[in-house]
Every structure is written in C-alpha cells, then in structure tokens.
Amino acid sequence: MASFLVNGLPSRSVDACDRGLMYGDGVFRTLAVRAGRALNGARHFRLLAHDCSRLGLPCPAQSLLVEEVRRAAPGDAVVKVIVTRGSSGRGYGYGEYIEPTRIVAAWPAPVPAPEAARDGVRVRRCSLALAIQPRLAGVKSLNRLESVLARAEWRDPAVREGLLADQEGRLVEGTMSNVFFVSRGALVTPELSRCGVSGSQRERVLDLARADGISCVVRDAAFGELGEATEVFLTNSLIGIWPVASMDELRWSPGPVARRLQRLIEADDASAP
Amino acid sequence: MASFLVNGLPSRSVDACDRGLMYGDGVFRTLAVRAGRALNGARHFRLLAHDCSRLGLPCPAQSLLVEEVRRAAPGDAVVKVIVTRGSSGRGYGYGEYIEPTRIVAAWPAPVPAPEAARDGVRVRRCSLALAIQPRLAGVKSLNRLESVLARAEWRDPAVREGLLADQEGRLVEGTMSNVFFVSRGALVTPELSRCGVSGSQRERVLDLARADGISCVVRDAAFGELGEATEVFLTNSLIGIWPVASMDELRWSPGPVARRLQRLIEADDASAP
Numbered sequence: 001m002a003s004f005l006v007n008g009l010p011s012r013s014v015d016a017c018d019r020g021l022m023y024g025d026g027v028f029r030t031l032a033v034r035a036g037r038a039l040n041g042a043r044h045f046r047l048l049a050h051d052c053s054r055l056g057l058p059c060p061a062q063s064l065l066v067e068e069v070r071r072a073a074p075g076d077a078v079v080k081v082i083v084t085r086g087s088s089g090r091g092y093g094y095g096e097y098i099e100p101t102r103i104v105a106a107w108p109a110p111v112p113a114p115e116a117a118r119d120g121v122r123v124r125r126c127s128l129a130l131a132i133q134p135r136l137a138g139v140k141s142l143n144r145l146e147s148v149l150a151r152a153e154w155r156d157p158a159v160r161e162g163l164l165a166d167q168e169g170r171l172v173e174g175t176m177s178n179v180f181f182v183s184r185g186a187l188v189t190p191e192l193s194r195c196g197v198s199g200s201q202r203e204r205v206l207d208l209a210r211a212d213g214i215s216c217v218v219r220d221a222a223f224g225e226l227g228e229a230t231e232v233f234l235t236n237s238l239i240g241i242w243p244v245a246s247m248d249e250l251r252w253s254p255g256p257v258a259r260r261l262q263r264l265i266e267a268d269d270a271s272a273p
Numbered sequence: 274m275a276s277f278l279v280n281g282l283p284s285r286s287v288d289a290c291d292r293g294l295m296y297g298d299g300v301f302r303t304l305a306v307r308a309g310r311a312l313n314g315a316r317h318f319r320l321l322a323h324d325c326s327r328l329g330l331p332c333p334a335q336s337l338l339v340e341e342v343r344r345a346a347p348g349d350a351v352v353k354v355i356v357t358r359g360s361s362g363r364g365y366g367y368g369e370y371i372e373p374t375r376i377v378a379a380w381p382a383p384v385p386a387p388e389a390a391r392d393g394v395r396v397r398r399c400s401l402a403l404a405i406q407p408r409l410a411g412v413k414s415l416n417r418l419e420s421v422l423a424r425a426e427w428r429d430p431a432v433r434e435g436l437l438a439d440q441e442g443r444l445v446e447g448t449m450s451n452v453f454f455v456s457r458g459a460l461v462t463p464e465l466s467r468c469g470v471s472g473s474q475r476e477r478v479l480d481l482a483r484a485d486g487i488s489c490v491v492r493d494a495a496f497g498e499l500g501e502a503t504e505v506f507l508t509n510s511l512i513g514i515w516p517v518a519s520m521d522e523l524r525w526s527p528g529p530v531a532r533r534l535q536r537l538i539e540a541d542d543a544s545a546p
Contacts, residue, residue, distance in 0.1 A: 002290070004289050011289070012288060012290070013286035013287060013288060013289060014286060014288075014289050014291075014294055015285060015286060015287075016277050016279060016284070016286060016376055016378060017275070017285070017378070018287075020294050021287055021293050021355075021357075022301075022355075022415070022417070023297070023415065023416075023417035023418060023421050024296070024297030024415055024416050024417060024418055025417070025421050028295075030363070055421075055422070056425060080363065082294075082295075085421075090303070090351060090353065090380055091424075091449070092417065092420045092421050092424035092448055092449060093425070094421075094425075103289055105289060107362070130406075131405055131406035131409075131468075132404055132405065133419070133440075135401055135419075136404075136418060141418055142294070142295070142296065142297055142418075143296075143297050143417075143418045144295070144296035144298070144365065144416075145297055145298060145328070145409060145414055145415075145416045146406070146408075146409075147296070148292075148296050148298050148328075148358075148365050148367075149328070149329075149408055150365075151364075151365035152365075152367075167405055167406075176364070176365060
C-alpha cells in the first residue's frame with residue numbers, strides 16, 4: 001500500500017484548487033529509499049530546490065522534506081516528493097503570500113529486475129518530438145504530457161523505454177530516463193538546455209564518471225549518433241543503469257563503461273551517510 | 274464561495290494520485306454561466322471533447338457535464354470543467370480501464386468591468402516565447418506552466434494581459450485570451466497548429482464574423498504585424514471582447530469590428546436556448 005503525507009499530515013487528497021492540478025504549477029523528484037534512507041538524496045534535494053527556483057517557487061526546507069520522506073517510507077520504498085505552488089483562486093496569477101503544497105508519496109519498492117541491468121533492455125524511438133522551451137528545460141515540472149503521450153506510443157511490455165528527439169532532431173532523453181552513449185572513447189549525454197529533464201541519477205553518473213577518469217561530454221547530439229555508439233545506456237533513480245541492447249534495428253552489448261558505472265553507483269549507495 | 278463537484282459528488286479534494294496533478298494529464302474549459310445556463314455551451318463541450326480525443330482520453334457524456342454545471346452553478350457564475358485521465362500508480366503509462374476524473378468548480382461571477390470592453394485595455398508583450406509542439410497545439414490541457422510564467426512577468430494591475438509569440442516570433446495568443454487584429458480590412462487571428470489554446474470564444478467570434486460577412490483569415494502572423502493593425506482585440510469566455518488600447522509603445526482605438534462583434538456575442542448569448 002502507498003503512504004502519503006500532504007503538508008506533513010497523513011492524507012491521500014489534495015485541494016481541488018491546488019495549482020499543481022490546475023496548471024501543473026509545481027515540480028517533483030522520484031527517489032529510491034533503502035532502509036529508510038533516500039539514495040542519492042543530496043542531489044535529489046539540490047535539484048528539487050533548483051527546479052523550484054526556476055519556477056520562482058519557494059522550496060520547503062530540505063530538513064523538513066528529509067524528515068517527511070523518513071516518516072512516509074521507513075523501509076524500502078519508492079518516494080515521490082512533489083512541491084506545488086499551492087492553492088489559489090482562478091487565473092494564472094498568484095499572490096505574494098501563497099503557500100506551497102508538499103506531497104510525499106511512498107510506494108513499495110519495485111520487485112528487482114536484475115536481468116535488465118545485466119543483459120540490457122529493448123527500447124524504441126518515439127515519434128513524438130519534444131518541444132523546445134529553454135525556460136523549462138531541465139526542470140522536472142508537473143507539466144509531463146509529452147512524457148505521457150510518448151509512453152502511450154507502445155504497449156509491448158518487452159519494450160522497456162522509448163527514446164525522444166527534440167523538434168530539431170537532437171537526441172534528448174527517454175520517457176522516464178536520461179540517456180548516455182559512448183562514442184570515440186568518451187561518455188556523452190545530451191545537453192538539456194532546450195528541453196528534457198535533468199535527472200538526479202544523470203548528475204551522479206556524470207560526477208562518478210569524471211571522478212573515475214572517464215572522459216565525459218555534455219553536448220548536443222543528433223539522434224542518429226546512436227547508430228555509431230559502442231554503448232548506450234539509460235539512467236534513472238530506480239533503475240540505476242540499464243544498458244540498451246536494441247533500439248529498432250540497432251543492437252548493442254552491455255559495455256565496460258556501463259558495467260563500471262553500475263559498480264560505482266552501488267558503492268556510492270553503500271557508502272553514503 | 275466556490276462550489277465543487279468531483280465525479281458528481283460535492284467535494285473540494287482530489288486524489289493525490291490523480292494524473293491531473295501528477296502530470297497535468299487532462300484538459301479543461303472555463304465557462305461563463307448566466308442564470309444557470311452555460312453561455313456558448315455547445316462550443317465549450319465540443320472543444321472539451323475534441324481536446325480529450327487529442328489526448329486519447331474518454332470524455333464524459335456532455336449531458337452529464339451539463340447537468341453537473343447546472344448543479345454547481347444555479348445562478349451567475351464562472352465554471353471550470355476539468356477532465357483528467359484519472360488516478361493511477363506511479364509511471365507515465367496507464368491501464369486500459371482507468372476512469373477519468375471530472376471536476377466541476379463554480380466561482381461567483383466576476384464583478385463586471387464594462388470600461389475594459391468599452392475603452393480597451395493596456396497589454397504588454399511577454400518575453401517568454403511559447404514552445405512549438407503540434408501534438409498539444411490548440412488543446413487546453415492542464416500543462417499550463419508557460420501561461421503561469423508569462424503571467425508572472427508583470428504585477429502592474431493596469432496591464433490587463435500579456436501577448437505571446439512562439440519560439441519563431443509568430444504572434445500566438447495572450448496568457449488567458451486569444452488575439453485578433455484587423456489588417457487591410459480582414460479580421461485575422463493566428464493559426465494554432467504549433468502552439469496556443471483554441472478558445473471557445475475564439476471559435477464563436479470566427480463563426481459570428483463569417484456569418485456577418487466579415488472577411489476572416491486564420492493564418493500565421495508575425496508578431497510585428499500588430500504594428501500595422503487598425504484594430505487589435507482579445508477574446509475569452511469571461512471577458513467577451515476586450516479591444517486593446519495599447520501595447521508598450523503602440524496605440525489603438527476600439528474599432529468597428531470589435532464593436533460589431535461585441536453586439537453579435539451579446540445577441541448570441543441572449544438568443545441561445
């Protein structure tokens with residue numbers, strides 16, 4: 001069963017006038033919690049605060065959020081932390097003293113699927129192309145209709161993710177993950193200054209790779225560059241790293257960079273305070 | 274006081290797992306209700322159903338929505354009808370049998386401001402540029418962060434609306450209204466095939482103008498064309514038609530096309546069943 005805290009109180013309901021519902025006026029992050037501890041928590045809360053500031057939204061104190069995550073998820077869980085601008089009357093404008101809404105929702109941890117991380121997964125290219133909007137690029141906002149429509153493009157459960165290009169044909173991300181590839185010995189991930197969501201696991205993978213001496217490049221990449229990549233993998237907070245085994249007619253084997261980073265993430269999770 | 278029906282029951286709260294909140298996965302329309310009757314109701318419900326089908330979302334029966342609007346707003350009111358995809362677990366995917374959520378929210382009718390319709394209003398050009406996303410263009414979805422951010426660009430209450438261009442410099446709409454202008458004797462409103470929201474009042478103004486023999490053109494228009502327009506006006510369901518008196522350094526007087534259409538809207542509201 002799921003467990004919810006709304007503004008710190010056990011509740012599964014939200015005001016119908018909340019701007020999160022009315023306009024998607026808010027942000028969120030999805031965390032893996034192990035034994036009551038949010039993995040990669042520092043990056044999650046830093047990015048949440050950063051996203052709030054991008055929307056001009058006061059972010060609740062990290063200590064409060066950490067405590068609420070602990071209350072909602074004492075064991076192993078998946079926790080979603082949502083911060084909306086709060087309730088207001090009709091209209092896009094809002095007053096100076098509006099109070100943000102905090103929602104901390106905990107679900108049971110997913111059943112482990114080690115074969116995806118070991119053998120790699122099948123993905124597809126989505127036909128939806130992401131809109132270019134620098135004002136929201138990188139932000140994990142509650143405006144996620146593009147992800148919803150892209151995810152609705154397939155039903156085959158053997159296809160684990162869909163990859164998205166932007167309106168100008170650049171590779172951006174998956175519907176629920178960030179994407180990395182290895183090209184000419186360097187680890188590449190798309191820059192997210194026009195669209196896309198900057199995931200906490202993406203940030204950690206870049207940090208761990210750099211600290212490990214792996215050459216990392218964050219840049220624009222044409223979708224077609226995947227065809228020349230020697231490794232492709234996906235990241236998010238729940239899956240860790242999934243190598244991509246195939247996309248449509250393309251094939252890859254899980255490679256040394258993905259394997260190395262999987263081990264580094266495990267070690268980072270085990271050593272964090 | 275506001276009055277709310279959620280799935281037909283009096284309630285002001287919505288499930289925290291509703292996809293309207295989680296992802297903005299839903300649509301809405303804002304209606305003016307006079308003496309218990311939704312003005313321009315047929316177009317509102319037709320556009321709502323159209324928007325639902327654009328998102329692959331089953332639209333509740335119009336008869337049900339009409340009855341709920343009547344229950345929520347027996348007199349004069351502003352009513353927002355929201356349809357979301359409903360509640361689901363985590364993740365962008367959803368099952369085949371998910372039930373949409375209906376929210377009908379009624380607020381007291383706004384205090385009339387006849388001077389805006391009579392004398393025209395002051396507007397500004399917003400710096401935010403709308404993203405191009407044909408998959409969502411025209412749809413009044415719950416992904417409204419662009420409107421929120423654009424509306425947050427000014428606080429001066431004397432400025433009544435902000436006009437928006439798309440990322441390529443075309444005129445699109447206001448933060449809460451559609452825009453029309455008169456150029457070389459024709460009434461022009463931007464095409465909304467790349468971005469923007471197709472308002473019910475916009476559709477009615479086009480229908481009434483055409484029936485009245487006014488030459489109407491729906492086309493791409495550079496933002497700069499406003500500089501040569503002889504009239505500019507805004508439409509939405511609550512304001513009817515507001516002539517634009519000024520935008521930044523530009524000035525206009527309320528003109529004959531806006532005046533004629535204001536009268537036609539009034540007559541249409543008075544004569545509708």
